[in-house]
Amino acid sequence: MRIFEPHAHMFSRITDDYERMALGGVEAILEPAFWLGQPRTHVGTFLDYFDTLVGWERYRAAQYGIHHFCAIGLNPKEANDDRVNAGVLAEMPRYLEKDGVLAVGEIGFDDMTAREETFFAAQLELARTHGLPALIHTPHRDKKAGVARTLAVLKDVGFPYERALVDHNNEETVAMCRDTGCWVGFSIYPNTKMDEGRMVTILERWGTDKMIINSACDWGKSDPLKVARTAAEMRRRGYDDEGVAKLVWHNPIAFFAQSDRLLAHDLDQRPVVDGELWQGNSILRGQGA
Amino acid sequence: MDADARLAALIAARATAAGVAWLDRAVDAVATGAAAIATLFPAAARHVGRGGLDAPGATLRAPTGEEVPLAAWRVDDAARVRLLLAAGRRDPAGALALADDLYRHGDARERTGALRALSFLPCAATDAAALPAVQDAMRASQGELFEAGICENPYASRHLPQHDWHKAALKVAFVGLALERVVGLAARADAAFAQSLVDLACEREAATRPVPPAMWPIAARFPPPGLAAKLLGYLEHPSPDHRAAAAAALAALVATDPRVRPFLADRAAREPVPAIRQTLSRAVEA
Known part of the structure; x- marks a missing residue:
């Protein structure tokens, strides 16, 4: 089973997680930019983080044969912080032209403030300018209202629904997302958000078209193998290989391929095999000598 | 153009x-x-x-x-x-x-x-x-x-x-x-750099890990005590890369340390690789 993990915050994970994900079938990861637990107080801190997403993290993943892509964006929490919000947006265009940057994200609402809405709409414009789809976070609290307002912003700015992945859905929000034609994302978590069994029940009701699941794996209690575990639950409940592959491989590729920067055949080549070089890379500790 | x-x-x-x-x-x-x-x-x-x-x-x-x-x-x-x-x-x-x-x-x-x-x-x-x-x-x-x-x-x-x-x-x-990919290597290499290279070789030898051969010609320009003996050992290495680098380094050393000459002659008589043999023979005649 090949897995394209479409939402994993590897910055907050240890290297062993990459190894476990590789063993679990993960061949590609998309890492959206998010917050760092502690609020940032300088634009430069964001830029260092973005540089890590397009640099070291990509390289770290390659050590385990995993392709690493990312989404660049100002997250909704820090969109509220005037020390950084406008400055980060001003620096984003140069990042949005980089290879491996397949979307703008995660953007959207957290507390549903006016600032969040301003920077959400502005980043949808950036996505349009740079030909990228958008990966959209929805609030943890007041989820239903948050998703409704998210969809309203997409409509107001005229952002094409098929280029929007609205994430962190649950049973209460699937219907309204489906009505618009946007891609519907689910973060499979231990305890909160969505679990494997509930997810498969949703798939049984709504089908797998334009559905995307992820493990999010972030700072909180989370599990980078949740996509693989959900795939196992799908099998247990009667899905065949093709049905599983559509959800965990073909759907995320179809969504992010809208960037024109993701070529499916590139994914057929592993970025690195033990001892071999990807883009000439090998951690320079002299072990190759 | x-x-x-x-x-x-x-x-x-x-x-x-x-x-x-x-x-x-x-x-x-x-x-x-x-x-x-x-x-x-x-x-x-x-x-x-x-x-x-x-x-x-x-x-x-x-x-x-x-x-x-x-x-x-x-x-x-x-x-x-x-x-x-x-x-x-x-x-x-x-x-x-x-x-x-x-x-x-x-x-x-x-x-x-x-x-x-x-x-x-x-x-x-x-x-x-x-x-x-x-x-x-x-x-x-x-x-x-x-x-x-x-x-x-x-x-x-x-x-x-x-x-x-x-x-x-x-x-x-x-x-x-x-090493030769570093532009101006010969001009900038000094005794301290040569010593670092020899230290790297010793560290690798102690760990039974491979030694990059290209360092020897640089080290030979600023030879620390014992370098000639170490290089003579590499002249018997099964890898031609090591022998070639050692031969080039010894060819540079022979002018200041004529003791190595008979060993170069001895190896030249047995060396199977023509280019290395030539380096050794020229060094013996120099």
């Missing part, structure tokens, strides 16, 4: 017509100030490709006179060098500072492109504005990035302070790259 035209020809042999057209437009836009290099520079690889430039043996002449081999270059490196050359035509005095800025904001491929451009930009002989980029690359743990910073890079060899140059060149040997 100037550097830009030569790179354009090499790129045209590897990129699609659409990619070449995109690059020509981008180069014009940067040269006239019609578009920002900050968003063209990262996009280049998607248009011209990322494969090797595939120009073994090709070199590009730097304004400071060095013929820089292009064997390690990729198509996107060449494209990004063209973009920076265009920026240099528009603002010669600011070109190296701009390259440093693009390095700072680049991913590994962009950084590599910026580093490869440095030696060809206006004022490369005198302007150390991009030295921070080279120093950053020295500390990089990603192979190609480090390589672009120090290998076949006259700008790096010219501007790195001796301590930094010493550490960078030592890292070249440490990670198993060919």
Whole structure:
């Protein structure tokens, strides 16, 4: 089973997680930019983080044969912080032209403030300018209202629904997302958000078209193998290989391929095999000598 | 043919017509100030490709006179060098500072492109504005990035302070790259550098790990006590690379340490590789 993990915050994970994900079938990861637990107080801190997403993290993943892509964006929490919000947006265009940057994200609402809405709409414009789809976070609290307002912003700015992945859905929000034609994302978590069994029940009701699941794996209690575990639950409940592959491989590729920067055949080549070089890379500790 | 035209020809042999057209437009836009290099520079690889430039043996002449081999270059490196050359035509005095800025904001491929451009930009002989980029690359743990910073890079060899140059060149040997790819190696190598190389060899020998052979001819120019004996041991190494490097180093040592001569003669009589045999025979006759 090949897995394209479409939402994993590897910055907050240890290297062993990459190894476990590789063993679990993960061949590609998309890492959206998010917050760092502690609020940032300088634009430069964001830029260092973005540089890590397009640099070291990509390289770290390659050590385990995993392709690493990312989404660049100002997250909704820090969109509220005037020390950084406008400055980060001003620096984003140069990042949005980089290879491996397949979307703008995660953007959207957290507390549903006016600032969040301003920077959400502005980043949808950036996505349009740079030909990228958008990966959209929805609030943890007041989820239903948050998703409704998210969809309203997409409509107001005229952002094409098929280029929007609205994430962190649950049973209460699937219907309204489906009505618009946007891609519907689910973060499979231990305890909160969505679990494997509930997810498969949703798939049984709504089908797998334009559905995307992820493990999010972030700072909180989370599990980078949740996509693989959900795939196992799908099998247990009667899905065949093709049905599983559509959800965990073909759907995320179809969504992010809208960037024109993701070529499916590139994914057929592993970025690195033990001892071999990807883009000439090998951690320079002299072990190759 | 100037550097830009030569790179354009090499790129045209590897990129699609659409990619070449995109690059020509981008180069014009940067040269006239019609578009920002900050968003063209990262996009280049998607248009011209990322494969090797595939120009073994090709070199590009730097304004400071060095013929820089292009064997390690990729198509996107060449494209990004063209973009920076265009920026240099528009603002010669600011070109190296701009390259440093693009390095700072680049991913590994962009950084590599910026580093490869440095030696060809206006004022490369005198302007150390991009030295921070080279120093950053020295500390990089990603192979190609480090390589672009120090290998076949006259700008790096010219501007790195001796301590930094010493550490960078030592890292070249440490990670198993060919030392001779460091521009001006012979001119900058000193006794301290030679000692570092010998220490590296001892560390590797103690750990029963391979020793990079290319270090021996440098070490032989500043021979520490015992070097001759160590090299004579390598003359019996089963690997021709080790024997060749030891033979070259001993050929340099023989003038100051004639004790090695009979051992060179002894090995020359048994050496199966003609080139090594020749090195040894010449050293014996010298």
